Amino acid sequence: MRHLKGSDERVYRAVLGEASRQRGQLEMIASENFVSPAVREALGTVFTHKYAEGLPGRRYYGGCEFADQVEELARTRATELFGADHANVQPHSGAQANMAGYFAFLDPGDRILGMNLSHGGHLTHGSPVNFSGRFFEVSAYGVRESDARIDYDEVRETALRARPKMIVTGASAYPRTIEFEAFGAIAREVGAIHLCDLAHIAGLVAGGHHPSPVPHADVVTTTTHKTLRGPRGGLVMCREEHAKAIDRMVFPFIQGGPLVHVIASKAVALGEALSPGFRVYGRRVVENARLLADTLMGRGVRLVSGGTDNHLILVDLRDRDLTGKDAEQALERAGITVNKNTVPGETRSPFVTSGLRIGTPAITTRGIGPEEIRTIGGWIADILERPRDEDGIRRVRRQVGEMCAAYPLYDQLASST
Numbered sequence: 001m002r003h004l005k006g007s008d009e010r011v012y013r014a015v016l017g018e019a020s021r022q023r024g025q026l027e028m029i030a031s032e033n034f035v036s037p038a039v040r041e042a043l044g045t046v047f048t049h050k051y052a053e054g055l056p057g058r059r060y061y062g063g064c065e066f067a068d069q070v071e072e073l074a075r076t077r078a079t080e081l082f083g084a085d086h087a088n089v090q091p092h093s094g095a096q097a098n099m100a101g102y103f104a105f106l107d108p109g110d111r112i113l114g115m116n117l118s119h120g121g122h123l124t125h126g127s128p129v130n131f132s133g134r135f136f137e138v139s140a141y142g143v144r145e146s147d148a149r150i151d152y153d154e155v156r157e158t159a160l161r162a163r164p165k166m167i168v169t170g171a172s173a174y175p176r177t178i179e180f181e182a183f184g185a186i187a188r189e190v191g192a193i194h195l196c197d198l199a200h201i202a203g204l205v206a207g208g209h210h211p212s213p214v215p216h217a218d219v220v221t222t223t224t225h226k227t228l229r230g231p232r233g234g235l236v237m238c239r240e241e242h243a244k245a246i247d248r249m250v251f252p253f254i255q256g257g258p259l260v261h262v263i264a265s266k267a268v269a270l271g272e273a274l275s276p277g278f279r280v281y282g283r284r285v286v287e288n289a290r291l292l293a294d295t296l297m298g299r300g301v302r303l304v305s306g307g308t309d310n311h312l313i314l315v316d317l318r319d320r321d322l323t324g325k326d327a328e329q330a331l332e333r334a335g336i337t338v339n340k341n342t343v344p345g346e347t348r349s350p351f352v353t354s355g356l357r358i359g360t361p362a363i364t365t366r367g368i369g370p371e372e373i374r375t376i377g378g379w380i381a382d383i384l385e386r387p388r389d390e391d392g393i394r395r396v397r398r399q400v401g402e403m404c405a406a407y408p409l410y411d412q413l414a415s416s417t
């Protein structure tokens, strides 16, 4: 970073501060991860200079020979990894991938059926504060009260009643396996398009640790930066018959020029995800989450749905005198970064909440294994029991620092961030 250091001291210091923050705490936000040095290096390349509106071989600008090469690599790697017919790797984010998926099939005023936000859905699945809730009529499905799982019979009844033009599947805070096949059957029965938003679990699907939606969905959108462990960005995949409609929505309908440096980085990440090591990584993520769930439940911590099948757990704090907000802050003081989250049947505001979402993708990338997970689970349980014990929190903070030092993140960061 010698250039930045010399030219913009304030930005340089902020980057150093962030690097040190990431190094010294346990990153347990379920939607975050650490990319490889190669993925990060691609982000800082000269491709950031390039305009490449259009698609490989059909650009609106000259000089796209090498942009074509990286985009073609990213596209073919994505289709190979997920077994999809077609991929568009240009969406700048998951939200924009969803927007492209929606507008390829829907007109304003059409009805979508998505998962209730407070039951684990995403803002882009029909929230009134998001474009999806503004442009479309929204019906929602949720989880059963008894076991906090999606009730597919109820989804079917809701779909038969609401007759949505599109059913949106996928979630941001659902710790259980999603039966995409059942959703696909319901969508066919009611004549709806099935759009699966794979954002959180894309890496688990790629590694074979969660059933794939690809055979059961018309369109699959995802982020590339969560369990897939790539740069921040989005991706849309679809069957060949929808390829043109999807491509036209990404550009020119929603976006202008693609971020070619990010596409180059997506290509690198997708290449990594095709390697055998990525399958092992995904298995460890799931094993770590399960062990964390068992450790916490062994200490009397309540989890939504009583456990997990994937990379995240949802702590239910409703039996305690503690809000999600306060729990998040106490854990942050202890060097464990998580986020407050609504729980099904939530009564508090989204800024306060009665839950915590905790994920294992990032710490697993760092090398954390079962032994450390038991220790971390113990720390979290201690803090949830005594969130106002500042001495105890300081003690955990020290131990977290030692654990982080034992699993160094980017030794090269200091010199080359």
Ligand SMILES: *Cc1c(COP(=O)(O)O)cnc(C)c1O
Pocket: 031, 092, 093, 094, 095, 096, 098, 121, 122, 124, 170, 171, 172, 197, 198, 199, 200, 223, 233, 234
């Ligand atoms: C994270 C997420 C998104 C949004 O991704 P951004 O890149 O933040 O726009 C969309 N859908 C789901 C299910 C997500 O979890």
